[in-house]
Amino acid sequence: MPFLMDVNLSLDSALFLDLDGTLADISPDRNSIRIPPAAERSLMGIFDCLSGAVAIVSGRDIDDLAVRVPEALWRIGNHGAFVLAPGESGRTFPSLIDPAIIDDVKRRCAELGLDLEVKKTSIAIHYRSTPELESASHGLLARYAGQDSEYLMEAGKMVAELKVRNVGKGKAIEERMRQAPFAGRLPLFLGDDVTDEDAYPVINRLGGVSIKVGAPPSLATTFASSPAEVRQWLEQQAAALHTL
Numbered sequence: 001m002p003f004l005m006d007v008n009l010s011l012d013s014a015l016f017l018d019l020d021g022t023l024a025d026i027s028p029d030r031n032s033i034r035i036p037p038a039a040e041r042s043l044m045g046i047f048d049c050l051s052g053a054v055a056i057v058s059g060r061d062i063d064d065l066a067v068r069v070p071e072a073l074w075r076i077g078n079h080g081a082f083v084l085a086p087g088e089s090g091r092t093f094p095s096l097i098d099p100a101i102i103d104d105v106k107r108r109c110a111e112l113g114l115d116l117e118v119k120k121t122s123i124a125i126h127y128r129s130t131p132e133l134e135s136a137s138h139g140l141l142a143r144y145a146g147q148d149s150e151y152l153m154e155a156g157k158m159v160a161e162l163k164v165r166n167v168g169k170g171k172a173i174e175e176r177m178r179q180a181p182f183a184g185r186l187p188l189f190l191g192d193d194v195t196d197e198d199a200y201p202v203i204n205r206l207g208g209v210s211i212k213v214g215a216p217p218s219l220a221t222t223f224a225s226s227p228a229e230v231r232q233w234l235e236q237q238a239a240a241l242h243t244l
């Protein structure tokens with residue numbers, strides 16, 4: 001099985017990374033997540049060497065992502081729906097979720113003591129601290145999903161999510177790869193969760209390297225053991241690129 005530590009960036013790489021569970025360790029407190037400072041420095045070094053072809057691609061809301069990721073990097077939030085270019089800030093993105101659904105889910109979550117995260121293209125119920133409510137969480141959102149609905153259900157790490165259709169990290173990466181500074185480069189994508197699986201076939205088709213932090217099964221071709229290993233790899237790659 002190919003491993004991340006055997007992969008090297010070159011000056012014509014394009015690097016896409018997921019945040020939670022890939023760059024940052026999973027934590028019970030989603031609001032505490034930050035990219036560790038050393039990893040930020042590595043990312044900025046790589047960004048310089050790759051002429052800006054580095055993006056953080058996250059399921060988090062774009063506004064939430066913007067406070068956790070350096071403004072100097074590309075930030076792709078809402079599972080790929082919304083993009084902030086390096087240096088871009090203060091832009092307003094629309095909410096695509098029916099407010100009536102948000103109100104109803106908010107009320108039901110409050111009754112059950114469930115942790116609700118409202119984003120612009122999805123609503124997520126986190127049950128990390130209430131695992132006994134896993135099926136209740138899925139059930140609560142499933143009533144709004146289905147073949148004829150504009151929403152679909154997705155499962156993540158201890159989270160049930162109701163999401164607008166036609167949004168995905170694979171689609172977002174493919175779009176970036178058609179434009180500067182990514183076009184003409186060889187893409188690498190590092191992810192860890194179910195919502196990252198749709199990006200791996202895109203990367204594989206483009207001849208790049210798809211990496212999962214975790215174990216098979218996955219459509220990724222290459223594996224890493226932990227976010228700590230990813231951060232160590234980034235530090236090594238930043239140092240190596242600077243010698244080229």
Ligand SMILES: O=P(O)(O)OC[C@H]1O[C@H](O[C@H]2O[C@H](CO)[C@@H](O)[C@H](O)[C@H]2O)[C@H](O)[C@@H](O)[C@@H]1O
Pocket residue numbers: 018019020021022025026027028029030033057058059060061117124126128156157158159193195
């Ligand atoms: O695409 P990502 O950057 O990996 O974001 C995926 C989701 O991450 C967050 O939830 C997950 O991480 C939390 C912090 O470690 C953890 O408490 C939670 O159980 C995980 O599901 C975030 O809250 C979601 O919006 C993202 O979709």
